[in-house]
Amino acid sequence: MVSPASPRDGCAWITGASSGIGRSLALRLAREGWHVVISARRQGELETVAAETTHGRITPWALDVTDGAAVADAVRAIEAKHGPIALAVLNAGTHQPMTAQNFRAEVVDRLLRLNVTGGATCLEALLPRMRERGKGQVAVVSSVAGYRGLPTAAAYSASKAAAIAMAESLRPELESEGVLLQVVNPGFVKTPLTDKNEFPMPMLMDVEDAAAAFAKGLQRTRFEIIFPRRFCYFVKLYRCLPYALALRIARGMVSKASQSG
Ligand SMILES: NC(=O)c1ccc[n+]([C@@H]2O[C@H](COP(=O)([O-])OP(=O)(O)OC[C@H]3O[C@@H](n4cnc5c(N)ncnc54)[C@H](OP(=O)(O)O)[C@@H]3O)[C@@H](O)[C@H]2O)c1
Numbered sequence: 001m002v003s004p005a006s007p008r009d010g011c012a013w014i015t016g017a018s019s020g021i022g023r024s025l026a027l028r029l030a031r032e033g034w035h036v037v038i039s040a041r042r043q044g045e046l047e048t049v050a051a052e053t054t055h056g057r058i059t060p061w062a063l064d065v066t067d068g069a070a071v072a073d074a075v076r077a078i079e080a081k082h083g084p085i086a087l088a089v090l091n092a093g094t095h096q097p098m099t100a101q102n103f104r105a106e107v108v109d110r111l112l113r114l115n116v117t118g119g120a121t122c123l124e125a126l127l128p129r130m131r132e133r134g135k136g137q138v139a140v141v142s143s144v145a146g147y148r149g150l151p152t153a154a155a156y157s158a159s160k161a162a163a164i165a166m167a168e169s170l171r172p173e174l175e176s177e178g179v180l181l182q183v184v185n186p187g188f189v190k191t192p193l194t195d196k197n198e199f200p201m202p203m204l205m206d207v208e209d210a211a212a213a214f215a216k217g218l219q220r221t222r223f224e225i226i227f228p229r230r231f232c233y234f235v236k237l238y239r240c241l242p243y244a245l246a247l248r249i250a251r252g253m254v255s256k257a258s259q260s261g
Contacts, residue, residue: 002180005137010084016092018045020191024211030056039063065118075125090119091141108155115159134178147239187231203231
């Protein structure tokens, strides 16, 4: 049986923690008693987050998750310096909207390298260690955009669908070895990532509320963590629709967006 990790088991490591969801989650987990190691490319932003800690401890660890060798070195060095990574939140990711008119394979490749291979590289470094210890917890951050291909999100939806499938594939085996793997599928959360969106985002969630829901999900063993719940259930329903109906709704979204743009 798997159980959620606790601060007594070691440290927490969050990638993509220099802003947005990762930043708020790091500050929350530190308040809950975790020593949190935070990674992203911008060292200065990581130090700002660490300086904001009022309770607990946050250690910045600059890292580009698309650099495989650097990820392997970082996991080794973090464990050597701060003890076992008991909880890993693989959250680094980005979005680049892309219309059919501007479709570029390069954008697909870049998002897959960060949103899928970046997470996979972290998993490759973490899993042998956790499996050997017979415990550990990893949360892979994906998105409800991975449930179905959404308009203007050909690259993003493809990458998030891949991340969900990867986590689904790994969960049963890891569970039998004592390692808890979860997937996190947020709806819209107000962060620098969604600040770029020019369309109205239904049920846009405050980032602090999102971090609270995220942290609550990490205290359970349920496979999927979702927030805001109502919006995510709505997208789950959309995922179940037959193509004819789903594509009609999607066409509606496209024409609404082109009218507002
Ligand atoms: N906001 C939403 O509505 C929403 C919804 C569903 C899913 N998500 C997912 O949630 C995650 C966090 O998104 P967010 O909204 O909090 O966006 P954000 O504020 O833009 O945060 C993205 C984080 O990823 C880091 N990052 C980007 N490239 C990196 C790289 N190569 N190596 C290491 N870190 C890298 C960024 O830091 P640096 O630039 O310093 O590297 C930043 O800390 C993403 O995976 C996103 O897809 C967000």
